[in-house]
Amino acid sequence: MRLRELFLGYAKIGLLGFGGVAVIARHVIVEERRWLSERDYAEVLGLGQVLPGPNVGNAAIMIGRRFRGLTGALAATAGLYAAPLCILVLLAMFYDAFGQDPHVAPVMRGIAAAAAGMVIGMALKMGTKLKPPIELVLVGAAALVAGAFLRLPLPVIVLGLGPLGIWLSLRRARA
Amino acid sequence: MILPLFWAFATLSLLAIGGANAVLPEMHRQLVEIHGWLDDATFGQLFALAQAAPGPNILAASVMGWRIAGPAVMAAATLGMLLPASVLAWCVAGLTQRLAGAAWLKPAQFGLVPVAVGLIAASGVIMAEAAGTGWLPWAVIAASALFVWRTGFSPLWVLAGGGAIGWLAL
Numbered sequence: 001m002r003l004r005e006l007f008l009g010y011a012k013i014g015l016l017g018f019g020g021v022a023v024i025a026r027h028v029i030v031e032e033r034r035w036l037s038e039r040d041y042a043e044v045l046g047l048g049q050v051l052p053g054p055n056v057g058n059a060a061i062m063i064g065r066r067f068r069g070l071t072g073a074l075a076a077t078a079g080l081y082a083a084p085l086c087i088l089v090l091l092a093m094f095y096d097a098f099g100q101d102p103h104v105a106p107v108m109r110g111i112a113a114a115a116a117g118m119v120i121g122m123a124l125k126m127g128t129k130l131k132p133p134i135e136l137v138l139v140g141a142a143a144l145v146a147g148a149f150l151r152l153p154l155p156v157i158v159l160g161l162g163p164l165g166i167w168l169s170l171r172r173a174r175a
Numbered sequence: 176m177i178l179p180l181f182w183a184f185a186t187l188s189l190l191a192i193g194g195a196n197a198v199l200p201e202m203h204r205q206l207v208e209i210h211g212w213l214d215d216a217t218f219g220q221l222f223a224l225a226q227a228a229p230g231p232n233i234l235a236a237s238v239m240g241w242r243i244a245g246p247a248v249m250a251a252a253t254l255g256m257l258l259p260a261s262v263l264a265w266c267v268a269g270l271t272q273r274l275a276g277a278a279w280l281k282p283a284q285f286g287l288v289p290v291a292v293g294l295i296a297a298s299g300v301i302m303a304e305a306a307g308t309g310w311l312p313w314a315v316i317a318a319s320a321l322f323v324w325r326t327g328f329s330p331l332w333v334l335a336g337g338g339a340i341g342w343l344a345l
Contacts, residue, residue, distance in 0.1 A: 024330055088230065132288065144300070161293075
């Protein structure tokens with residue numbers, strides 16, 4: 001893959017990632033450009049999730065390195081962050097004029113609802129496409145309950161369930 | 176102030192398992208309570224702005240840096256937030272490449288996938304609780320989840336649809 005492609009693919013992810021980049025990143029990488037299979041991407045994202053830092057940003061470093069080494073990692077990262085950073089600064093500069101506009105608030109409420117559904121839909125899609133064995137489905141359900149309902153701190157969830165998931169998955173692979 | 180701010184964010188970066196939302200309370204403690212670089216309302220507004228704008232939510236750190244003292248501090252905040260975690264991700268990527276032949280690597284990595292997918296679902300549920308202020312937003316949430324789950328179309332369609340419904344009816 002050429003550097004240009006990595007940069008432009010990630011620039012698209014950054015620029016179109018409203019309400020978080022996770023959903024659009026998976027769409028571009030797996031469905032649109034087919035850089036990685038569903039399973040490969042899930043594994044990279046799994047590592048990106050348990051490492052500190054944004055999961056999609058960590059995945060960008062790992063995917064960039066896999067295809068083009070250091071320059072690839074830099075190109076993917078620059079693509080992901082550069083344009084949104086400029087937009088964000090512009091928005092912050094005009095926030096007072098923009099944020100209080102009564103025409104904007106309802107649109108933002110509708111987008112927030114759609115973004116929430118989109119994130120849930122992506123999790124359902126990955127879950128159903130990857131067809132994990134039942135014990136790993138239960139680990140995923142535990143992560144969901146711990147994060148959304150018990151509101152445990154993320155490091156606690158990751159350190160508790162990460163080793164459990166690895167152990168169960170290795171046990172299944174040996175069986 | 177550039178150096179203390181860089182260190183504050185670099186420390187946060189290494190605590191940020193799960194991304195920007197995970198370090199929100201600690202970020203607030205550092206920027207608002209300890210150093211007094213931002214007031215409470217501005218902190219909340221900038222974080223909400225970073226979530227609404229396109230791009231990774233972690234850029235909240237950048238825009239806070241910019242608000243505190245302009246471009247140089249923004250650069251320090253961004254680098255502080257991205258550099259330590261990126262170096263770690265780079266090293267782990269190298270490790271997985273070196274171990275690529277090992278039979279246990281793929282299954283071990285796959286064991287982390289349910290944690291990632293479960294936490295993504297959890298963030299969706301938390302977002303839904305905040306956004307679901309009536310029957311119509313809940314209908315948008317449900318339709319959007321179904322659309323992304325069951326079709327391969329770009330997720331941008333549901334954002335456009337949600338925005339249009341919000342404009343017309345919310």
